[in-house]
Amino acid sequence: MSEQDIQDWIGKQIAGNEVVLFMKGTKTMPQCGFSMQIAQILGHLGVDFKDINVLEDMSVRDGIKAYSNWPTIPQLFVKGEFIGGCDIVREMFQAGELQELLTAKGVAHNAQTQIA
Amino acid sequence: MAMAADEIARLIKESFPDAEVRIEDLAGDGDHYAASIVSEAFRGKTRVQQHQMVYEALKGHMGGTLHALALKTTAP
Numbered sequence: 001m002s003e004q005d006i007q008d009w010i011g012k013q014i015a016g017n018e019v020v021l022f023m024k025g026t027k028t029m030p031q032c033g034f035s036m037q038i039a040q041i042l043g044h045l046g047v048d049f050k051d052i053n054v055l056e057d058m059s060v061r062d063g064i065k066a067y068s069n070w071p072t073i074p075q076l077f078v079k080g081e082f083i084g085g086c087d088i089v090r091e092m093f094q095a096g097e098l099q100e101l102l103t104a105k106g107v108a109h110n111a112q113t114q115i116a
Numbered sequence: 117m118a119m120a121a122d123e124i125a126r127l128i129k130e131s132f133p134d135a136e137v138r139i140e141d142l143a144g145d146g147d148h149y150a151a152s153i154v155s156e157a158f159r160g161k162t163r164v165q166q167h168q169m170v171y172e173a174l175k176g177h178m179g180g181t182l183h184a185l186a187l188k189t190t191a192p
Contacts, residue, residue: 034184065179069168070164070167070168070171071171071176071178071179071180072178072179082164083164084163084164084167085167086186087167087186087187087188088163088164088167091163091188092163
């Protein structure tokens with residue numbers, strides 16, 4: 001696939017799923033602590049999300065960095081919008097802002113604020 | 117590959133001369149850092165924009181020679 005094809009494919013994943021997490025590993029088997037943190041937060045909030053394992057495809061791993069102008073993985077997208085990486089998502093979760101954002105965007109979730 | 121904390125601070129200071137920069141070597145291995153940066157330049161910017169500004173200042177090191185840098189950015 002050409003670079004443009006990759007960008008198109010990434011765009012389609014983001015447009016076609018309410019919540020998408022580009023991560024190392026999968027939601028059931030994360031292979032990086034940062035990816036795991038976001039998967040755990042989403043799981044804790046009961047958010048249904050699509051996980052895309054960048055370790056399976058180097059071109060997606062590089063492509064997503066170009067797509068969002070963001071140099072690291074994981075990357076979270078909600079309703080087409082880039083929300084951030086691990087630090088931002090964790091900060092937002094702890095402040096309750098992630099829950100507010102999900103509500104504002106009409107994404108089903110439960111309202112917990114703490115990881116037990 | 118690793119990067120010295122001083123070098124990270126220097127690059128950040130270069131782009132944000134007013135910044136108060138604190139860098140912590142999390143694992144003591146020169147590869148996993150946490151940086152907190154306070155700069156007027158962040159005012160009115162979203163978190164994503166603030167972090168993108170820092171990544172820009174690091175000139176491509178992030179995700180390359182610099183594996184892990186937890187960022188906390190705020191305006192004073």
